[in-house]
Amino acid sequence: MDEQIPRHLPVEPDVRWGTHLVFMFEARQYLSDEQIELACSFPRDRRLIIDFDGHWGGVATADDSSVGTHSIENWRRLYSALSDLVLQPKLTGPLPDGAEFFPCFGMPQLVRHPRELGPERDYELQYIGSNWGRWKPFIEVVEAARQARLRRIRVCGRWWDGETCPGFEDITSGEPERLSGVEVQPPVPFGHVVTEMGRAVITPVLVSPLVADTGLFTARMLETLASGSLPVLPPEAEFMSSVYEGDVEALTLGSDPAATLGRLAGDFERHAEIVGQIQDRARARYNYPRLLRELLRFFR
Incomplete structure (x- = not known):
């Protein structure tokens, strides 16, 4: 606490x-x-x-x-x-x-359609979250974004600047010199994550090795979707396509991540519509009143 x-x-x-x-x-x-x-x-x-x-x-x-x-x-x-x-x-x-x-997690109360925020954002690509086993997938997305000529990139969180968490050096280490040109900022305060995500056109959904290996659902999967940013799924996160459903293939990095990021940034309106439809389905399936009813049914 x-x-x-x-x-x-x-x-x-x-x-x-x-x-x-x-x-x-x-x-x-x-x-x-x-x-x-x-x-x-x-x-x-x-x-x-x-x-x-x-x-x-x-x-x-x-x-x-x-x-x-x-x-x-x-x-x-x-x-x-x-x-x-x-x-x-x-x-x-x-x-x-x-x-x-x-599923445990529901859609946040604040849900913004990508069209509501429009294509003109403070950042072209952003990730909000600490480096907790996420260095490799994040640097791969950054390098693909550079190839796609996305220039305004930001990461917010702990252990992206070369510091590590004592006792957990193996999953919080990185090579900060490879983040040249990336704006590195402290963690976003609790309660502001979804709003801050919406400041970027594209937000990768990064998962730790634990989550990738086990297929565990996390709150970040729905927070990113609710933010109005366009979520993209690296290979490690493609297991969660069953949560997004629909045209989720358009949001996966695939074999050519740079081309995917360029397509998302260059054809914002089409992808904004895809994300809006996914938002509607997620709200119907993962709204908290429904989850609470499902939870209560487990009690004997």
């Missing part, structure tokens, strides 16, 4: 009045022994787990440092103590025993 989040999200200090509990885990096992004891006072069939990072069933292995330091067995013991049901946003391949699919 940082000082920004409570300004945007209500934080309830006392959950004893509740009737159901949903636990959401990423890399950290954040519950204290006292909190686990309190959680277990709720009926077991009214507790479930959302497993964003694929800890259950070894979907994500402990060999990936981005998952955290706890072993698969450690995660299994914790999950088994808390609930009989684990929900995973896994788009590809079979789910592990004891898990069911749930």
Whole structure:
């Protein structure tokens, strides 16, 4: 918890009045022994787990440092103590025993049609997010953008400037000299990501090695779509074409990324219409009232 989040999200200090509990885990096992004891006072069939990072069933292995330091067995013991049901946003391949699919993420409330923002933006290409295993796909997009003669390029986030995260040097390192001509800025504050994305004509949807290997759905996939920027999918992210559907092939970098980026920038109106249609489908499938109804059905 940082000082920004409570300004945007209500934080309830006392959950004893509740009737159901949903636990959401990423890399950290954040519950204290006292909190686990309190959680277990709720009926077991009214507790479930959302497993964003694929800890259950070894979907994500402990060999990936981005998952955290706890072993698969450690995660299994914790999950088994808390609930009989684990929900995973896994788009590809079979789910592990004891898990069911749930997309977890919905379209942001703010959705802008690309035509609303028009082709004249502050940046031609931009990525918002930290370098968490994303150096290689980002530099490949940058080099393709240069070949396509896209000049106004920006990246916002941590560890793009040569600094690394202590203990995670393997997934936060890079070669900042290769970003010559790219504007490098600090992270965008919580609550402003979608709006800032909309300042660029094109936004690549970059995924970490963990997400690429496991096919896990992430919030960024829908945030990018909602921003009004034209999302493009590098090869590592093409597994999420089932989320966008429709003419998503027009938004994949393919075998000639420079040509793809040039086509998107040069024929903005056609691609803006494609993205607008994808937005409409995504709002129908991933709106939060629908997701909440689906979530409640998992409770026995």
